Amino acid sequence: MSQRLLLALGGAALLVAVVLAVVLTGREDRPGTAAAGSGTSAGATRSSAASTAATQGPVLPSSAPAASSAGPTTPATTTAATTTAAGAADQRPAELSPVPLDAGATVPGVVSGRLVAVEAVQATGSGVGNVSGPALRVTVELTGGGPELSLDGSYVELLTGPDLAPASPVDDPSVAPLQGRLAAGGTATGVYVFSVDDGARGDVTVRVQPAPGEPFLVFRGAAG
Numbered sequence: 432m433s434q435r436l437l438l439a440l441g442g443a444a445l446l447v448a449v450v451l452a453v454v455l456t457g458r459e460d461r462p463g464t465a466a467a468g469s470g471t472s473a474g475a476t477r478s479s480a481a482s483t484a485a486t487q488g489p490v491l492p493s494s495a496p497a498a499s500s501a502g503p504t505t506p507a508t509t510t511a512a513t514t515t516a517a518g519a520a521d522q523r524p525a526e527l528s529p530v531p532l533d534a535g536a537t538v539p540g541v542v543s544g545r546l547v548a549v550e551a552v553q554a555t556g557s558g559v560g561n562v563s564g565p566a567l568r569v570t571v572e573l574t575g576g577g578p579e580l581s582l583d584g585s586y587v588e589l590l591t592g593p594d595l596a597p598a599s600p601v602d603d604p605s606v607a608p609l610q611g612r613l614a615a616g617g618t619a620t621g622v623y624v625f626s627v628d629d630g631a632r633g634d635v636t637v638r639v640q641p642a643p644g645e646p647f648l649v650f651r652g653a654a655g
Contacts, residue, residue, distance in 0.1 A: 524645065524646055527646055534650070542574065544639055544648045549654045549655070551655035552565075553565060554624050562599070566625055570622050572618060573585075575615045576615060577615055581611075585609040591631040592634050601624045606622055608623070609621035635652065
């Protein structure tokens with residue numbers, strides 16, 4: 432066999448080998464390519480889903496809970512309690528039975544009192560609302576009969592007639608109210624002046640409260 436024939440056969444064999452190699456290599460690459468394409472498609476699908484979810488935003492409840500229309504309950508005012516409180520505010524301390532203007536009255540174990548004098552005078556008003564003119568000057572004396580008593584909150588009033596019309600107090604220079612502390616056996620004196628016309632002196636009532644919460648000593652009769 433000639434040398435040319437051998438070369439031709441060798442070239443043909445080499446060509447066949449190259450073709451087979453190319454064919455085999457192409458077959459191996461196609462599954463990978465398909466897988467890569469599949470992966471790309473899946474990735475694209477996931478990206479599309481994520482984009483859609485982001486666009487739509489969070490899902491909200493179809494309706495919010497209905498707000499209660501009822502407001503806070505306001506306690507009703509108890510009429511009975513209000514009436515009781517008003518009644519308590521209007522209550523006055525007890526009063527002893529009236530005694531004549533020149534007699535004495537006693538709160539047992541606390542204090543005794545009397546009117547030293549009830550005099551007709553011409554009062555001199557020295558303050559706003561005070562009227563000078565005919566008046567009665569009342570001198571009150573208290574004697575301690577028990578524990579020490581504060582007279583700073585004592586109260587004296589004068590009333591006239593059967594309807595007990597209150598007489599106006601006058602800030603006359605002679606006025607000297609009860610004050611200080613009254614010990615058992617001790618004595619204290621106070622002077623008060625009230626505007627009272629001559630015609631209103633036939634029925635006079637003087638009420639004396641030695642201290643807040645204590646009963647009133649009551650004196651009644653004709654004055655002047």
